[in-house]
Amino acid sequence: MQRDALVAALSQRLGERGLLREPDDMTRYVADWAGDRLGMPLAVARPASTEEVIATVRLCRDHGVPMVPQGGHSGLVAGALPAADGGELVISLERMNRIRAIDPISFTMAVDAGCILESVKQAAAEHECEFPLALGAQGSCQIGGNIATNAGGLNVLRYGMMRQLVLGLEVVLPDGRLWDGMTALHKDNRGYALKQLFLGSEGTLGIVTGAVLKLTPRATQTRTALLGLDSLEAVIELYGLARCDCSDLLSAFELIPRRCIELAMEATSTLSDPMDHSYPWYVLLEVSASGPLDLGAMLEHLLEQGMERGLVLDGALAASEVQSRQLWQFRESMLEGQRRRGEHLRTDISVPISAIPAFVEEASRSVMEASPECEIIAYGHVGDGNLHFNVLPPPAMPEAEKRAHLHALEERLFEVLDGFVGSISAEHGIGRTKQSAYLARLSPVERELAEGIKALFDPDGLMNPGRILPPRG
Amino acid sequence: MQRDALVAALSQRLGERGLLREPDDMTRYVADWAGDRLGMPLAVARPASTEEVIATVRLCRDHGVPMVPQGGHSGLVAGALPAADGGELVISLERMNRIRAIDPISFTMAVDAGCILESVKQAAAEHECEFPLALGAQGSCQIGGNIATNAGGLNVLRYGMMRQLVLGLEVVLPDGRLWDGMTALHKDNRGYALKQLFLGSEGTLGIVTGAVLKLTPRATQTRTALLGLDSLEAVIELYGLARCDCSDLLSAFELIPRRCIELAMEATSTLSDPMDHSYPWYVLLEVSASGPLDLGAMLEHLLEQGMERGLVLDGALAASEVQSRQLWQFRESMLEGQRRRGEHLRTDISVPISAIPAFVEEASRSVMEASPECEIIAYGHVGDGNLHFNVLPPPAMPEAEKRAHLHALEERLFEVLDGFVGSISAEHGIGRTKQSAYLARLSPVERELAEGIKALFDPDGLMNPGRILPPRG
Numbered sequence: 001m002q003r004d005a006l007v008a009a010l011s012q013r014l015g016e017r018g019l020l021r022e023p024d025d026m027t028r029y030v031a032d033w034a035g036d037r038l039g040m041p042l043a044v045a046r047p048a049s050t051e052e053v054i055a056t057v058r059l060c061r062d063h064g065v066p067m068v069p070q071g072g073h074s075g076l077v078a079g080a081l082p083a084a085d086g087g088e089l090v091i092s093l094e095r096m097n098r099i100r101a102i103d104p105i106s107f108t109m110a111v112d113a114g115c116i117l118e119s120v121k122q123a124a125a126e127h128e129c130e131f132p133l134a135l136g137a138q139g140s141c142q143i144g145g146n147i148a149t150n151a152g153g154l155n156v157l158r159y160g161m162m163r164q165l166v167l168g169l170e171v172v173l174p175d176g177r178l179w180d181g182m183t184a185l186h187k188d189n190r191g192y193a194l195k196q197l198f199l200g201s202e203g204t205l206g207i208v209t210g211a212v213l214k215l216t217p218r219a220t221q222t223r224t225a226l227l228g229l230d231s232l233e234a235v236i237e238l239y240g241l242a243r244c245d246c247s248d249l250l251s252a253f254e255l256i257p258r259r260c261i262e263l264a265m266e267a268t269s270t271l272s273d274p275m276d277h278s279y280p281w282y283v284l285l286e287v288s289a290s291g292p293l294d295l296g297a298m299l300e301h302l303l304e305q306g307m308e309r310g311l312v313l314d315g316a317l318a319a320s321e322v323q324s325r326q327l328w329q330f331r332e333s334m335l336e337g338q339r340r341r342g343e344h345l346r347t348d349i350s351v352p353i354s355a356i357p358a359f360v361e362e363a364s365r366s367v368m369e370a371s372p373e374c375e376i377i378a379y380g381h382v383g384d385g386n387l388h389f390n391v392l393p394p395p396a397m398p399e400a401e402k403r404a405h406l407h408a409l410e411e412r413l414f415e416v417l418d419g420f421v422g423s424i425s426a427e428h429g430i431g432r433t434k435q436s437a438y439l440a441r442l443s444p445v446e447r448e449l450a451e452g453i454k455a456l457f458d459p460d461g462l463m464n465p466g467r468i469l470p471p472r473g
Numbered sequence: 474m475q476r477d478a479l480v481a482a483l484s485q486r487l488g489e490r491g492l493l494r495e496p497d498d499m500t501r502y503v504a505d506w507a508g509d510r511l512g513m514p515l516a517v518a519r520p521a522s523t524e525e526v527i528a529t530v531r532l533c534r535d536h537g538v539p540m541v542p543q544g545g546h547s548g549l550v551a552g553a554l555p556a557a558d559g560g561e562l563v564i565s566l567e568r569m570n571r572i573r574a575i576d577p578i579s580f581t582m583a584v585d586a587g588c589i590l591e592s593v594k595q596a597a598a599e600h601e602c603e604f605p606l607a608l609g610a611q612g613s614c615q616i617g618g619n620i621a622t623n624a625g626g627l628n629v630l631r632y633g634m635m636r637q638l639v640l641g642l643e644v645v646l647p648d649g650r651l652w653d654g655m656t657a658l659h660k661d662n663r664g665y666a667l668k669q670l671f672l673g674s675e676g677t678l679g680i681v682t683g684a685v686l687k688l689t690p691r692a693t694q695t696r697t698a699l700l701g702l703d704s705l706e707a708v709i710e711l712y713g714l715a716r717c718d719c720s721d722l723l724s725a726f727e728l729i730p731r732r733c734i735e736l737a738m739e740a741t742s743t744l745s746d747p748m749d750h751s752y753p754w755y756v757l758l759e760v761s762a763s764g765p766l767d768l769g770a771m772l773e774h775l776l777e778q779g780m781e782r783g784l785v786l787d788g789a790l791a792a793s794e795v796q797s798r799q800l801w802q803f804r805e806s807m808l809e810g811q812r813r814r815g816e817h818l819r820t821d822i823s824v825p826i827s828a829i830p831a832f833v834e835e836a837s838r839s840v841m842e843a844s845p846e847c848e849i850i851a852y853g854h855v856g857d858g859n860l861h862f863n864v865l866p867p868p869a870m871p872e873a874e875k876r877a878h879l880h881a882l883e884e885r886l887f888e889v890l891d892g893f894v895g896s897i898s899a900e901h902g903i904g905r906t907k908q909s910a911y912l913a914r915l916s917p918v919e920r921e922l923a924e925g926i927k928a929l930f931d932p933d934g935l936m937n938p939g940r941i942l943p944p945r946g
Contacts, residue, residue, distance in 0.1 A: 105713055105827035106858065128717070150662055158721070161660065163669075164637055177918045184825040187634065187857040187899040189623055189673055190911055191941055192923050196636075196669035200662055217717040240578055244601070244690040247762040248631070248721045289720040292774050293766055301765050352657040354578035384660040385579065426660040438663055445650045450665050452929040456922065468664055 006063040013055050020044040029090050033074040039084035048095040050209040058176035066462045069203040071145025074137035077431025079202045079467045093144045099123045107215040108184040113144030113208045129215040132159035144208045150200030152427035157383035158251045163199045168212030174458040184212045202429050203464040205457040217290035223299045224286045224324040227315040228279030232357035234311040239382050245302040252286040253383045263337025264330045275314045345391040345406040350426035353385045363416045386426040430468045479536040486528050493517040502563050506547045514555035514563040521568040523682040531649035539935045542676040544618025547610035550904025552675045552940045566617045572596045580688040581657040586617030586681045602688040605632035617681045623673030625900035630856030631724045641685030642668045647936040657685045676937040678930040690763035696772045697759045697797040700788040701752030705830035707784040712855050718775040725759040726856045736810025737803045748787045818864040818879040823899035826858045836889045859899040903941045
């Protein structure tokens with residue numbers, strides 16, 4: 001039997017620490033952050049080097065066994081979970097967690113793909129640099145996963161997504177050959193952008209084993225404000241004002257609806273209402289800089305302008321790092337507050353920034369029409385046009401009915417989104433969860449090209465099959 | 474005869490203005506900025522709409538005639554010049570020069586591919602926005618060409634290359650089908666990054682007909698300084714200091730050797746030596762912002778630091794826009810000064826930033842060893858690790874010997890570059906000119922993937938064949 005032969009060969013090649021086969025040992029590799037879980041893998045390979053990844057991939061290819069590359073399990077579209085059939089080998093990069101080199105003069109850093117984002121950020125900070133990717137999951141997610149999903153997060157507005165933060169890449173292809181693009185060059189226009197193709201391909205074209213990351217100077221000063229506004233139109237106008245007034249120093253501009261402030265206070269008892277009055281919308285805004293600029297004056301100027309124009313109705317300014325953390329706690333606790341509500345519709349859509357107010361209005365109307373008792377929570381990254389338009393099902397709804405109900409609401413939402421030429425996945429990717437909605441909107445020509453690329457890189461269809469595209473027939 | 478049939482069909486479809494057949498009319502489509510010229514085309518098609526591009530491409534495919542998409546003729550690697558055999562159809566996008574839409578709230582702009590960069594910048598400025606790509610050729614180059622070559626230029630340090638400035642793309646594929654990716658989304662993680670693949674593919678995978686560009690707030694203040702330094706080590710150290718001290722507001726950091734200051738003064742008689750003494754190296758530095766920040770104080774702080782540390786020996790600060798333009802004139806006139814020296818070796822290489830001093834030293838030694846009478850001029854974009862390491866041949870060398878001599882020097886230079894894991898083409902691309910050096914360094918696995926991508930998008934091999942990769946056998 002091919003599967004048994006593969007396990008035996010892997011066991012020999014990777015050793016005891018390198019291969020897990022007992023269900024108890026494999027439990028933490030079968031579920032992700034969102035709580036999704038499909039099935040158990042054949043085994044979990046834990047290669048400790050690029051050479052061991054190569055050996056693992058070759059053995060899988062020789063035995064015809066599909067592979068699932070895995071990072072820190074913080075994906076939200078079930079893209080890195082082993083399939084229900086139990087026939088896939090999970091390849092976890094967790095043991096490849098070495099910082100290979102830091103060059104603070106070139107503002108670059110070479111790392112293994114299994115490095116946890118937080119440790120990459122710490123290593124950069126030790127050299128007065130910053131790796132600006134900032135995600136809720138940064139304490140557990142891995143660089144390889146960030147690359148595979150082209151991760152976004154809180155600072156995209158200023159620093160771009162992972163795609164803009166990766167200079168070099170090292171990838172083990174589905175046939176076990178190494179694609180070595182580990183250059184530390186800020187500019188390189190040689191031939192087709194293969195690196196870009198691997199970025200965001202969700203582990204379906206190869207396994208990222210290493211990367212050269214682009215760093216920035218470490219921010220030495222930060223100012224945070226939480227502002228109250230009364231309409232989405234005002235939020236958008238304030239965003240434009242903030243972009244201009246703060247030059248390129250605006251690092252976050254997060255939209256938070258009143259309901260999320262309440263959910264945050266429910267989830268974290270030490271949080272109290274941030275202002276004397278409540279407002280329908282809040283903006284959590286941050287500016288940061290590495291030099292001697294007077295950020296405080298800059299932010300005050302912005303807020304004065306915002307108040308003069310009637311956009312900002314009230315605000316809480318953090319006067320210290322502790323206070324800044326408190327303001328950010330609203331953003332973090334509101335996620336916990338949502339999670340406590342049990343199963344709900346999570347989306348991750350994008351529209352043109354200027355269309356945010358009209359989209360939220362139309363989408364809300366459509367969803368409420370179909371489900372008057374549900375609760376809508378729309379928050380997100382205004383500067384990216386990226387909203388998490390989430391829906392809590394009616395509290396009285398029986399558990400058994402929720403999934404189908406939420407799915408129907410999602411379809412309504414996506415139909416409205418199509419009218420705005422938006423994206424059903426701004427940052428989470430497609431994986432398995434978003435596949436049907438993705439395929440339903442894919443033009444024949446794009447599907448043909450995407451399938452052609454998959455076939456070119458992975459002719460045997462063994463590398464994370466069935467994610468993004470359905471498995472070949 | 475297929476060629477005659479194609480010309481007749483195109484003439485009917487595109488009309489008189491849409492097809493040029495007379496050699497006199499075609500002259501300006503056969504040479505580029507660098508003065509390269511290969512041969513005359515079969516004809517020059519000038520479609521006025523995406524539909525006409527589609528019709529043109531279909532006819533070429535039906536008649537088996539190769540196509541050369543063409544922008545503003547400012548390429549430097551002969552990538553958009555018709556081949557010597559006279560059998561290619563040039564497809565010029567110059568009549569597709571419409572600004573389709575500007576959305577200053579979303580900081581986006583949709584344009585036809587034939588728009589000239591300068592007019593795009595002007596249109597953005599009219600809406601208090603900026604399209605930050607800045608090139609010497611911006612008065613003639615077209616957005617489609619900027620996309621096809623992933624153009625860089627002077628502000629890459631701050632705003633990235635074209636790849637980072639394009640949100641949406643519309644491409645006519647080699648079989649005449651339209652790939653419609655004209656979304657105005659700042660974030661979109663749906664499937665494989667086809668858009669990225671078209672960017673920088675030099676017209677070999679399809680013809681870009683439209684794009685959605687990413688804008689930034691218009692800079693309302695700018696400060697420029699020309700500084701004198703005595704070593705490349707000092708230049709690199711100053712660069713690190715400037716990045717930190719100026720946060721993300723550093724928009725240019727250009728390295729200029731003394732010889733270029735002299736060339737500039739030779740070329741432009743109104744320019745006089747910018748400082749009392751001469752220095753081996755100069756840095757032309759610019760900071761800009763859109764808000765009320767005190768840029769002057771920021772720059773002064775940087776220069777004080779630079780002088781205290783002994784990095785900056787002298788400097789000229791522009792006190793007005795006129796003075797700033799004067800400083801930039803050194804950068805522009807030095808190119809004219811070089812051009813006047815006749816045929817010379819132009820390169821466009823990149824290395825890790827921290828390796829610049831060692832690379833320049835080693836490369837200079839190697840080149841001078843082979844050609845003691847030549848003159849080296851190395852200037853470029855320090856923050857991108859991107860140098861134009863150019864060589865003027867010995868003045869006494871007979872014209873007939875120059876080309877072979879310079880080619881031999883280029884080979885020496887590239888060998889040194891290989892030791893630094895650098896790129897032979899940081900921004901100009903491969904085209905035809907850099908093809909042999911590119912192929913000589915291409916790994917078998919990368920070549921196989923690149924050829925596979927070309928075959929997937931262009932199975933008949935009719936779209937700009939022979940550029941980047943050799944034509945299929």
